[in-house]
Amino acid sequence: MTAREALRAGLMTGLRTALQPLGVTVFDAVPVRASVPQAVLGEPGDNDWGAAGIEGRELRIAVTLADEGEQPRRLRACVAAVEAISLPEVLADGWRVAGLSVVATRMVKAGARWTASVEWRVRLWRVGQ
Incomplete structure (x- = not known):
């Protein structure tokens, strides 16, 4: 499994655990039809972050949240x-x-819909692979 796949799996679990009590549905790709509130985990970009004998990756990934309402x-x-x-x-x-x-x-409003995004930097490593 690549670092990207491992990170996405870990974040999907974390997002579902954190957002389910708030009534938010979490998706791993942009849904064709879905009601709000919703969260969509994006695709990570990654760079080498290794050293001798250590496989390492630095990844940047964002989740986009959407909701509607006056505030x-x-x-x-x-x-x-x-x-x-x-x-x-x-x-x-x-x-x-x-x-x-x-x-x-970041958070913005377009019409009746509010959209927010949260971006992380994640560093992962594994030895002897």
Whole structure:
């Protein structure tokens, strides 16, 4: 399993756990038809972050949240829940989390729909692969 796949699997689990109590449906691709509130996990971009004998990747990935209403109260709660997500120390296939940090959060309104995005920088490594 690649670092990208391991990260996506770990984040999908974390997002579902964090957002389900708020009534948010989490998708791993943009849905054709879905009601709000919803969250869509994007595709990560990655770079080498290795050293001698260590396979390492630095990945950037964002989740996009959508809701409707006069004010973004529920969306703010969703953003806070997403920003508080943590990953287990070890992901699938031996990938270990060296760092997880939120690097950007944005919120905009277009018509009746509010959209927010949270972007993380994640560093993963594994030994002897």
